[in-house]
Amino acid sequence: MTASGEVVAAQEAQMGFALAGQVEAVQVSLGDEVQEGDILVALEASALEGGVAQAEAALEAARAQLAQVEAGARAEELAAAQAAYDGALGQYHKLEAGPSDEERRIALAALRKAEAALVQAQAAYDEIAWLEEVTEMPQSLALQLATLDYESALASYQMVSRGALPEDLEVAWASVESAKAQLDMLRAGATPEQMAAG
Numbered sequence: 001m002t003a004s005g006e007v008v009a010a011q012e013a014q015m016g017f018a019l020a021g022q023v024e025a026v027q028v029s030l031g032d033e034v035q036e037g038d039i040l041v042a043l044e045a046s047a048l049e050g051g052v053a054q055a056e057a058a059l060e061a062a063r064a065q066l067a068q069v070e071a072g073a074r075a076e077e078l079a080a081a082q083a084a085y086d087g088a089l090g091q092y093h094k095l096e097a098g099p100s101d102e103e104r105r106i107a108l109a110a111l112r113k114a115e116a117a118l119v120q121a122q123a124a125y126d127e128i129a130w131l132e133e134v135t136e137m138p139q140s141l142a143l144q145l146a147t148l149d150y151e152s153a154l155a156s157y158q159m160v161s162r163g164a165l166p167e168d169l170e171v172a173w174a175s176v177e178s179a180k181a182q183l184d185m186l187r188a189g190a191t192p193e194q195m196a197a198g
Contacts, residue, residue: 088176110156114153
């Protein structure tokens with residue numbers, strides 16, 4: 001009697017790898033008995049070594065960042081933040097107080113000087129105003145420049161006399177608050193969230 005058949009293993013296992021890579025060596029041959037824990041196939045290590053090196057570098061960077069967060073602000077950073085706050089607060093108080101008497105006197109003197117120069121330029125221009133080529137004469141240019149200087153001095157005097165506008169004070173106070181928040185943040189040190197992220 002003749003029969004045909006197929007021989008199959010009593011146990012069969014599907015194999016797979018957690019990582020993709022090239023097979024470097026097969027450690028067993030067909031028919032070998034293997035025990036639990038035996039190495040059957042080895043992957044090339046070069047790709048894995050690069051991943052390990054990258055992970056180690058990321059770990060070192062994270063440790064350095066954590067050390068920086070734990071150390072807190074340096075004395076120089078605190079001093080710079082304090083100076084920025086003091087400067088912003090001083091600027092706000094200066095705007096709030098308005099111009100000093102000296103600043104008003106300086107602005108008034110500049111206005112009077114520009115007014116005198118304008119009167120003088122106008123008189124020189126009036127002497128030649130009847131000429132056809134009057135616009136080409138140096139007196140014409142001198143009058144234009146004196147007029148511009150007077151308008152600039154008048155605007156400066158009015159600005160000094162008026163003092164700071166409410167919106168100027170709001171902007172200055174926002175700078176004070178921003179500088180104060182930065183200073184407080186540096187003094188407080190790292191938050192729990194920053195420590196966890198570090």
